[in-house]
Amino acid sequence: MAPRVVTVEADGGSRGNPGPAGYGAVVRDSETGEVLAERSESLGTATNNVAEYQGLIAGLTAAAELGAAEVDVRMDSKLVVEQMCGRWQIKHPGLRPLAAQAAGLVGRFAAVRFTWIPRDQNRHADALANAAMDAAAGRPTATRAAAPAVGSDKATAPAVGSDKAIAPAVGSDPATAPASWEPRPTFTATRLILVRHGETEYTEQRRYSGRGDVPLSEKGRAQVRETATRVAALAPTVAAVLSSPLSRCTATAAAIAGALGDVPVRTEDDLIECDFGQWEGRTFAEVREGWPGEMDAWLASPRVAPPGGESFTHVAERAHRVVAGLLTAYPGETVVLVSHVSPIKLVLRDALTAGDGFLHRLFLDAAGISVLDMWPDGGVAVRTVNDTSHLAAL
Template identity: 65%
Template sequence: MRVVIEADGGSRGNPGPAGYGAVVRDAATGEVLLERYGALGTTTNNVAEYSGLIAGLRAAAELNAARVEVRMDSKLVVEQMSGRWQIKNPGLRPLAAEAAGLVGKFTEVTYGWIPREKNRAADQLANRAMDEAAGRVSRDAVEVITEPAVPEAPAPRSWAPPSLENATRIILVRHGATAMTAQGRYSGRGDVPLTDEGEAQAMAAGGRVAGISREVHAVLTSPLRRCVRTAELIAAEQGGVPVTVMDDLIECDFGLWEAKTFAEVQQDWSAEMTAWLESTSVAPPQGESFQKVAERVRGALAAVLSAYPGKTVVLVSHVSPIKLLLRDALAAGDAFLHRLYLDAAGISTMDVWPDGNIAVRSVNETAHLR
């Protein structure tokens, strides 16, 4: 049997009264097979999220499932259980170890991140557990399993100004303008250079980056010329920080739409365009879907966080990779991708902590271009 686990957890205050929820579905039909939820007393979001995963794995084991697909909106749990992020918080290690022990009961377990809006069922169960613990609702036929909270180091409350201690600062820069930018054409894998305007924009971006951080430890770039040149000009403002090409920061492959305008694509590929706008799993003809782009840029970000913990890093890339990184950081839905505009040489900044918490500090700064 193959099942899908949707798991979540939360706390009202961090730490605060917490609960978890898990839904186990038949992978083929989507039918709900089992639900689990419970209160945890006072603890943190991360503990609650791990508790949701553990409850889901236990339920899947009860069903004698062989293959399990775990879906969560907690990037921290997904990345740590996938082995891409270290578990530095001592309070989470026992939970991760328990989850790993349960994983051994199955033939295969995979993990995938989903936006919160697609994890609604598990989120509602977690909130129900918290409501019941507070005496706000009565229990029904859904089975409730209540477990003691596992202690974890205190985390800052959500409305308090975050400390920068141990955070990795990621400065996202879109490349300067090209001839394709000015014409409003799809510019994916075509290796076009910066225009004179683009060079000036890149130099201005370098000045703004210097204002954000006096010490940049690395400038990483897409392999395409428009990004490499932008990166070189930014690095020059930092006294010659080395520029390193990172292939996974490359733009989406737009396939047959490359160098076409939106109007041209809509005229010649109307049905394909509609499907592409409606789903990130759809690729342009002979091109690459946003889901595929998201997979590789998540991997790129994980590699950066592993290589430069607590440092400041500039990533020079393109519209699609930057939008997808910001979508994930803000836990936004896919509609975000079509509502956010990124200017040439626009700058966005976010801080990422070792436990997976993220603070987005700016999106598409352009004052340096005026």
């Protein structure tokens, strides 16, 4: 009889990163701890992260072959766990096909839960991975085992080049993200209503508007009134309204708070717009003409900042801190965040586990509304993106 619940322990490594690489995976009966299957293989030359994903894929494949209904995945790769839970973006294009293959396998089970564990709790899979790395380096060894690995209780050399946690995780740890198409009950989620501020003169003139405190225009004030009414209809009960400290946002937030019955507005520095440095206040055309190389580099990578400014990577870290704090402070409640284009785009990018190209393909209108739900186990549902139906009459 096939076990209903199994545990997959997986690991991978590379001696050189990239270098001789291999992975190991163990499938256990979750109730008895009995080893049901082992998988290990040499990968030739590959990176540490590629090997870790290959270990996960091999473990999930073995669990599916055994007919398991649910899987508890245990890995010492924080990167793989957080990316599979959808909390960290998959930035490297070489990992995206592997993550997609793993996600396809996840969909074959009723539930898959991911847990990060320390390396010393993953010795069995680590030993298999090291044996596979030996084979990749030209040392003779078995690459696929049918019985528990010999010497799994002895110290094994960690893979060289391991790059574990690179950013704080949203939600609880251990991280779990059950895979399911079944709608989650919305009352257990923390709902975020993301609102871009109303229009300013810079918006109309197509200028870079970052840290400069440009007020709402007359049209922007009209947009804000309609937006406040729309938010109140979407969420009559709101736990908090958070705003960037810039006046175009605080004015928008004040109108929303008034429509909700004078909910207090709290300014949050981490919601401020990206610092565009020397480009601040200049038109898009002026920047393209005056800084063509710098602009190309900026568009090509979120890690590049405008001259004297701030990178989108740093903005994402700020926005991440806000979201992580809200999940802890307002579990199961609704919170309104009034911010700017860059922070909102970055929150949506990560919620959708999208690539960096998303930042330049998504358009957010002034006074547009986006809604997403976030659960403590890492589940995310993006419900609305850039809703502007309330502005149709303007």
